[in-house]
Amino acid sequence: MNGEADKKEIGTVTTIYHEFESWKVNRGEKTIHAKRMPGFFRTVKNYTQLGLWLPFFLFPYLRWNGKQAILFDIQNRQFHFFNLTVLPQDIWMLSLVLLMAAMTLFAVTSVASRVWCGFFCFQTAWTDWFTWIEDKIEGNPLARRKLDDAPLSVDKIRKKGIKHAIWMLIALLTGISFSIWFVDAFDYWNNLVHLNLPKVGWVVLAMFFFGTYILAGFLREQACIWLCPYARIQGVMTDAQTILPTYDAKRGEPRGKLRRGGEAVAQQGDCIDCFQCVQVCPTGVDIRDGQQLGCITCGLCLDACDSVMDKIGKPRGLIRYASLDELSGKQARKMYQHPRTFVYVGIILIALSGIVYGLTHLGAMTLRVIPERQPLFVIMSDGSIQNKYDFKVLNKTDKDIHVRVSAEGGVPGQVIIGAEENPITHHGRGTSFTIFVKAPGQNVKQEVTPIEFRVEGVEDPGISAEYTSNFNGPKH
Template identity: 40%
Template structure:
């Protein structure tokens, strides 16, 4: 008998499920609700908004605290300044973010999407504006179906005005991380902003307005790549928002206080509130679906109904496949431990890299001319040094050759640079011997701080000389 590959059937809800019963009105109109997970999401959103909108306005030693200065090719983050030579650290940050996302996905599914993703966070904010201007779910459905009137025009105009204002503030803040935000905001308020800065402010205003106001769940369902590969990272112990069919089925209405088991019913009263609060309009009772962003709105809505009916909470909750099958979730498992270990190692490596980051940078560029003969008859090469003081204080540096017997450094060897200054200096190196041992020999330049010997750097180059003189 030939070996067979084992497989496991996973039921997925149809992509084109009929939502007309629970989502009428020509679109997704979410219902207001309260609950623990809603409060938790608001807390995360508040922290994200405070971080994004507030950090751009902070000052540090007379300059913007966090600024990616494209004109000067340097990135300020509070007391530290990073240069293009330090951008390898950005790669480390991206790797850390990737492993962090992998670890949290294996542990609890798409909680990043539901609680901290900017698309979800701004969408919830836009939906709140919609509720303020047009009323709760049923009122919005009626307004959408009603003919145009002055009242409808006023409500819609107010909503779109708020959306555009939030979009403009978002665009201004985002561009403010690349161009100093205070003069940028002043120029915008006085209608003096123009050129490239105005284009990008308007671009991100429009992007925010369209993504959070109009596209909404379409971004999560059709544009976000995370929705496509999330299921690959799930295992039987991954926590995900799920409905417990063994407890909830069969569904059906009943009177409060009656015993559903005597009527052949489960705990689900088929109120569809879980669908009405869902920002992507899915029915969580149909199983794990790609469109679910793990926001737990359905958990809050269902728990509220369970409380009113006198049933235990948790009909919809964060559950693993093992939970749904009556087993126990295994918290420590190889895949999760692997991602967590990689995450800790990368964070540690980044911390060490930041501590060991040289606070002075030097690039040595050899002159295009191969060599020349100086007044003393010595073979000489010319080098251009590009020196950057990465500290926030003026520094004095000394230049020398390392392990360069038979060579002599000519030109300026002491340099004073202001905080964050970049300087270009030309020096020459002469060959003391009459005949070189090789046509190309390595040279090592060392630059060291006069007062702080620990601040130093080296750069490699080559010395070229003719073999026959």
């Protein structure tokens, strides 16, 4: 039922009757057809879903310098972000990104419960889109229930066929959109149209197609209740101070129907038992029964209840975002008064600082110089002192580069041997080569002399890297 069945206008008051007096949380016995109502939290939900997931579909098509701007190139073990290239050697930054994301999720959950589930989660978003399509094709919840129970007919086949066809199209686009984050988008489409995808490409596409189609189209809230691990662990992240959708039982109870003329029986609370909060809930939860596993903190029940309160002339907030302590009359602490909030924020800031440092010191090329240890130096026949160094150059660009080797500091009169022909460094991986530094023996005044090596691109001098090492000599 769409929650507005059998409405009877009595003056300015609307009395609502419906079939949900015995509504219980659905455990998969039947499909939940949630009513869609306008309101503040519905608007927030729509915009947050679009803000997070629209880039998922569109960003892979961005081009930069003739190539895909954002690309997780697993085959070549590279991540391209416009001019930035991250290689496996910089994987520690990904660890910090994951740590920051996890801490942000924990912090938000501890303060405002399952905001991720209600407004951002891909399962929530795709299910919401699928049910919106279902609503447009099959009608409101009452019409959809009647259609489900109706015998097979041409009209039923037509509506169900169109709905499932659109669902499959969205599922297919989801699989394609995921795949093109890892391969060039235009090459992928060309291979897909010509049925020339590699085996792994077909497997990934099939997995996302069937996964999206089944999870969002059929399992819906059951995936949240039974399959999602976060739904299980979120309970340990909240406490009586956490803000979440709550029903004010002191104000609402005892609940009862609104009588003719808008008169309420003695001792009746503000809840008129209209079940609008249940009908809009995408997981079938009755928020008036207290906190439940199925509640995803989407706030749609707040919109529904506020609209009813407006109609019957009662103040809003019978269902509102509040902590359990607040409802019980205890002093509610502010967000910044939670000790765990400072812990989460501290970890987030540390991880963010590490990421910023890594990105600002990433560079297009890195250099590591390892001096020979056995022996530390060699005394040549002409009395000069020679050191041997292994150079390891990581070229993070997308092209091979010849490098020019130079050194600053060290010993006066030193010369570099072995890099006269400008060694080539291969793109996207490390390249090793050996050089020697020889200096006149009479100029070596100390046992260890600092020396700074520099490699510089011949084709592009702007690409360079430095490394400080030591020049070793005999004791004096």
